[in-house]
Amino acid sequence: MEAQPVPKLEGTNWNPGLEEELRKLWETENNYRFEPNKDKKPNFVLDTPPPYPSGKPWHPGALTQYSQIDMVARSARMRGYNVLYPVGIDRNGLPVEIATERKYRIQLRKTPRDEFITLCKHALDDIEAYMLELLKKLGISGDFENKYRTDSEEYRKLTQWSFIELWEKKLIYIANRPNVYCTDCGTALADAEIEYEERPTYLVTNRFKVKASDEELLVATTRPELLEACQLVIVHPEDERYKDLVGRKVIVPLFGNEVPVAAHPSADMSFGTGAVMICSYGDYHDVQLFRELRLREIVAIDSDGKMTAAAGKYAGMTVKDARSQIIQELQEAKIATKVEQIQHRTPLCERSHTPIEIIPMQEYYLKQLEFLPKLRKLAKAMEFHPDMHRQILSNWIDSLTTDYPISRNRYYATEIPIWYCSKCNEPHVPKPGRYYRPWKDESPFKKCVKCGNQKFIGETKTFDTWMDSSISALFVTKWNRDQAFHQATYPASIRTQGKDIIRTWLYYSMLKCYLLTEKAPFEHAWIGGLGQDASGRAMRKSLGNFMDPEPLLQKYGADAFRFWGASEANLGYDFRLSEDRVAGAGKFLTKLWNTARFIGNFPEPKRPETLTQTDEWILAELASLIKECKEGYEDFNLFVPSTKIREFLWNVFAAHYIEMVKGRAYGDVGRGEDRDAARYTLHLIMKSMLLLLAPITPHITDHIWRRLYGSKTIHLESFPEAGQHKVAKAESQELMEFNIEVWKTKREKGLALKDSIKIEVPKKLKGYSADLTRMHHIS
């Protein structure tokens, strides 16, 4: 007796509304809980980027990346790993401070610190809730229950702990050095926080009198306000114009100090007059020469961006005002021979877009230069996906010339745990294991170790945010919190991140974790491309070319968005976001849905003794698909499985196999055993495709799986094994070409597909002739 076919899937397309129900189900089932070495499976630990709540809407490219990371985690589970997939939120740093200053029209330095911090917290909480909700809507399978925040007491305690260990290892030092400084943000910047922009500025050519002669030297500069800090004028050694001036002295106009003229190869003969004044500090070139030639620095600009006493009557003016004032005076005194406007590549603060200044300041530094050779080795040993992006890290390591300045003058960040003796200024660093706020807390020290004084002053500075983020791999593996857990999970298996923060997050993570644990923090680095707008431009909030991802998710569902994210661009390449293409991904889901709906009509029989040639053929195609998908997943590449599965489903399985076996599947033709062979094979292929797709489109695959193959979730299953079926590629090709030829002939002859046709089945395809005859109505 044959069971009546029962349609198990309603409607002719996938309803994204079902996603919400599934997510609720997953939450109650709690399938993804991590315990080290559970069921004797190997651990797989992700070090994921905690997103920064910087505003609404969230960058759609970032959201795409989070969905891709989820696919990495889900595929690892289905490859048989026990997966630790942490969810964190990065809440330290400048952006929230700037947003808070703008929102409440207040200034950080003029607001009580406690109050300011509270305002920042509220802003972060608000956006954080929005982001977590979006992540959940995407179907992210991370550990939301144990989500962490980088501004929590527990996290900051660990950041301070890492600092204290580095301090004790004598890897931290204080130095008074020229520092890249943003006068607007009021803080020192790391190299990574600087960006460049072409901006108009004046190039002023001034007469410098040559000492004890009537000669003059013309010197062009973009920084006339720094004349008082000029200590040297350089010319190129091969510059014939100035050969006889080298070694003599010139007099700085307006200020009258005498400075030598020297030959130096870094002078550009073609820029300005070829003679360059070297001041402390106009740009990096100045810094380099001051260091190289051991010149005496004159601090001309203070940390508020105002001219210092060294600037004489210009003291107290802003750099900008001083510049225009001084240009005017130089012109009036006929010292300036030329004032022209030029486009100048100006270094800017990445956050405030203010031109940076170089000011000598006392800052804390973490040693890195002496470890660069070791870091280069670690970078070489690390497995990059794709391999090409290792280059970005190598280039960065090769370009570093100073140690890492780790202190900042901000509020919403982890405090540097130091107290200074009020008398002798000796720094005291407390014991690790607590969260310290020296600007607020009482000193844990009773007596200065140096002078015995009993009063202390707490440090007010904070850490650069990368000091926090760089230990994410240590935090999620419970370093200094749970030794057994840490042993089992560190180093992490994989760091997943965008290519834009390789030189910051990835590099600083390697540096700090290496210094603390002597190991690289992770084995693999997965580097995603960046989301661009539809015309290929970087999507930036400042450019206003943002697309709100939420309506897209609402309209097409998370699975369509995810499938688009997986299949849009190859691993590591930038991708463009457009609604059309997400919609196109949705069509694939419809195709999958209808294929499943068709197959669900048939009962799933046991494997018959023998299968037909047609069944063997599609199983061989499936075997190679499984192999390709597995290779893709092992390389953490989602592009490979998503595009291969789409091609197989659409162009091979649905177009050819299903059409060929329809007759048998319905039981219209052939023996009962052949019918079961078709049904068995249809279900086997369906199951395999669902399993292969489950990491990419977790909702639709789970829904179909539960409906057709039992009530349990697909997400606790493993990937299918590639079978032993073998059919020559040429035969496969020939089979599909024959079908196409029949279709073409029918249309040329004006025949409907159901009309019969006289056509010879090629000899090589004899094994398929029963199915082909039924399919094409060959008479």
Next chain:
RNA sequence: GGGCCAGUGGUCUAGCCUGGUCAUGACGUCGCUCUUACACAGCGAAAGUCGGCGGUUCGAAUCCGCCCUGGCCCA
């Protein structure tokens, strides 16, 4: 100035490492078709100097050199 990446039908993309089938697929366009899963479909068609120039080779989208354009990063 340097580095990395990219440049393939109207749009996007595979192939390039490991040279050799009429260059893959998707979106879009046009025509036909309701064919016991799917019209969010099926079938078919039009559409390409594989950025340019030169070289290696019997043969180059693929290897080499130079150049142009765009993106990202660095100095």
